[in-house]
Amino acid sequence: xxxxxxxNLEEELSDRSFKYVKQKQNRFKYFFKNLVxxxxxxxxxxxxxTEQLKMLAQHIFANQPSPKQAHSGIPxxxxxxxxxxxxxxxxxxxxxxxxxxxxxxxEPISPDELEDKARNKxxxxxxxxxxxxxxxxxxxxxxxxxxxxxxxxxxxxxxxxNADPKNAVPSPQLGLxxxxxxxxxxxxxxxxxxxxxxxIRNENNLIIAQLHVAILKFHNEAVDxxxxxxxxxxxxxxxxxxxxxxxxxYQWLVVHDYLKRIIAPAIYKELLTELYDGNNQNTIFxxxxxxxxxxxxxxxAAVFRFGHSMIRQEYDFxxxxxxEKEQLASLNSLFDFTSQGANRIEKRQKTDKTLxxxxxxxxxxxxxxxxxxxxxxxxxxxxxxxxxxTNMALPLKKMPNKDHDLxxxxxxxxxxxxxxxxxxxxxxxxxxxxLRGHLFSLPSGQETAQAWQQMEMGKIRxxxxxxxxxxxxxxxxxxxxxxxxxxxxxxxxxxxxEAEVQGNGKHLGDLGSYMMGKTMIGxxxxxxxxxxxxxxxxxxxKGIIAKVTGKPFExxxxxxxxxxxxx
Numbered sequence: 001x002x003x004x005x006x007x008n009l010e011e012e013l014s015d016r017s018f019k020y021v022k023q024k025q026n027r028f029k030y031f032f033k034n035l036v037x038x039x040x041x042x043x044x045x046x047x048x049x050t051e052q053l054k055m056l057a058q059h060i061f062a063n064q065p066s067p068k069q070a071h072s073g074i075p076x077x078x079x080x081x082x083x084x085x086x087x088x089x090x091x092x093x094x095x096x097x098x099x100x101x102x103x104x105x106x107e108p109i110s111p112d113e114l115e116d117k118a119r120n121k122x123x124x125x126x127x128x129x130x131x132x133x134x135x136x137x138x139x140x141x142x143x144x145x146x147x148x149x150x151x152x153x154x155x156x157x158x159x160x161x162n163a164d165p166k167n168a169v170p171s172p173q174l175g176l177x178x179x180x181x182x183x184x185x186x187x188x189x190x191x192x193x194x195x196x197x198x199x200i201r202n203e204n205n206l207i208i209a210q211l212h213v214a215i216l217k218f219h220n221e222a223v224d225x226x227x228x229x230x231x232x233x234x235x236x237x238x239x240x241x242x243x244x245x246x247x248x249x250y251q252w253l254v255v256h257d258y259l260k261r262i263i264a265p266a267i268y269k270e271l272l273t274e275l276y277d278g279n280n281q282n283t284i285f286x287x288x289x290x291x292x293x294x295x296x297x298x299x300x301a302a303v304f305r306f307g308h309s310m311i312r313q314e315y316d317f318x319x320x321x322x323x324e325k326e327q328l329a330s331l332n333s334l335f336d337f338t339s340q341g342a343n344r345i346e347k348r349q350k351t352d353k354t355l356x357x358x359x360x361x362x363x364x365x366x367x368x369x370x371x372x373x374x375x376x377x378x379x380x381x382x383x384x385x386x387x388x389x390t391n392m393a394l395p396l397k398k399m400p401n402k403d404h405d406l407x408x409x410x411x412x413x414x415x416x417x418x419x420x421x422x423x424x425x426x427x428x429x430x431x432x433x434x435l436r437g438h439l440f441s442l443p444s445g446q447e448t449a450q451a452w453q454q455m456e457m458g459k460i461r462x463x464x465x466x467x468x469x470x471x472x473x474x475x476x477x478x479x480x481x482x483x484x485x486x487x488x489x490x491x492x493x494x495x496x497x498e499a500e501v502q503g504n505g506k507h508l509g510d511l512g513s514y515m516m517g518k519t520m521i522g523x524x525x526x527x528x529x530x531x532x533x534x535x536x537x538x539x540x541x542k543g544i545i546a547k548v549t550g551k552p553f554e555x556x557x558x559x560x561x562x563x564x565x566x567x
Contacts (some may be wrong), residue, residue, distance in 0.1 A: 027120065032298065060390055061397045077371040091130075093300055178565060215246065221563060318363075369383055
């Protein structure tokens with residue numbers, strides 16, 4: 001067990017728990033290894049799969065439902081909370097053998113090779129390593145650039161003056177310290193004012209970048225509280241308290257807010273009971289004959305990518321770029337204010353003098369439009385994520401920053417010679433998701449559902465051929481039949497179709513719900529430093545938000561208010 005750091009702030013977090021994370025949890029492993037081997041052997045004999053997957057990807061963008069039909073009833077911010085959680089849990093598999101998929105056709109990599117060579121740069125736990133860095137327990141000694149001079153508060157950036165004087169600053173009473181901290185000196189190898197952060201992927205788009213800022217500010221608010229209420233404590237002790245409170249509240253909302261929104265209600269109720277049953281051995285890892293947790297390849301490369309279907313092509317972002325002025329923020333515009341965004345890079349290359357180094361104040365996010373939404377108000381359909389189904393927003397057919405993300409460094413001669421092909425694949429999100437599944441020899445949805453049933457980890461209703469063909473065009477159904485995808489459906493596509501059929505686009509279906517819920521809850525229970533395993537029996541009622549506000553903590557909106565980024 002870890003040390004009782006909750007009760008005794010003089011003690012550091014358990015060294016053992018962090019070494020456990022660093023040394024043992026950096027593995028990607030297949031959950032259904034036997035199925036993967038079978039799929040790998042079959043794929044080696046079939047040369048047409050890659051082209052058929054590309055054709056399937058085109059159908060995902062072919063039929064665009066109306067906005068009312070497309071919305072899920074899930075506030076749109078949860079799309080990006082999911083992306084943040086994904087970044088916290090894993091990094092590395094998306095770039096493992098990335099250039100291989102430009103070959104026509106390419107052969108899947110060996111499952112043994114993936115497990116042997118692919119390494120998770122993060123731990124699989126909900127420990128905010130994407131914010132604090134891998135060595136957060138060592139305080140400022142490991143990540144001095146992230147912190148102010150004393151090393152206990154995160155640096156926060158100041159927003160630039162409005163580009164357009166007519167545009168109001170969202171929530172001016174909350175101030176202009178709502179940007180990522182940035183380098184003050186431009187570097188030729190980076191965009192001007194490159195952000196200072198533990199994981200640059202959290203600047204993938206403006207929404208997740210602003211969420212990262214909220215986490216930084218939550219920690220700083222916890223520091224302020226500790227300084228006022230815990231006189232005599234050292235800087236290190238105050239930092240540890242703020243780190244723990246930030247992490248525990250985040251872990252709690254992952255389960256009680258995010259997971260609750262995206263999986264089937266009956267399955268959520270079942271898994272919540274499992275979370276608090278006190279039996280840390282009753283997890284998916286035991287059933288996979290593993291004592292040490294790992295990041296399941298099927299989970300990270302397919303199941304947790306369901307959120308791609310939730311992305312909208314435009315957002316009611318704030319009062320400047322929202323319904324009031326009939327000027328919604330396009331998905332592409334969210335990449336204009338990130339250092340890796342294609343538009344920003346192009347402007348930098350042209351030495352565009354209008355490019356603000358910091359986030360302009362009129363582009364500060366209004367979180368109320370992303371989370372604090374009346375789910376029963378039909379007039380607010382534009383503030384909900386798209387339905388979880390087999391249709392994706394058109395801009396995802398040509399992502400504005402994908403080629404820059406992956407082609408910016410160490411571009412091989414092979415890729416240079418086939419840049420158009422590479423860009424076409426990497427910028428089409430559906431193609432990328434499907435080809436990656438093939439590259440990793442992921443089992444089909446049907447095979448996975450059957451195996452899950454056999455392991456008695458939950459009752460699954462496998463999709464029938466009729467269900468897989470429902471609401472499809474004739475051309476799509478013809479492709480599904482001729483390609484064999486009707487009987488052996490790519491896992492990622494199967495998860496989306498299951499949500500469409502069984503969840504009516506409002507939540508994941510049976511297999512998706514169990515694989516998301518069991519994985520997340522299993523990891524939380526296996527993390528010796530999580531709030532579930534805290535020796536002082538930390539509860540949300542004992543947390544800092546309840547102490548400060550006197551009200552129960554219910555989820556992300558309360559988190560953002562405490563961080564002073566939402567009214």
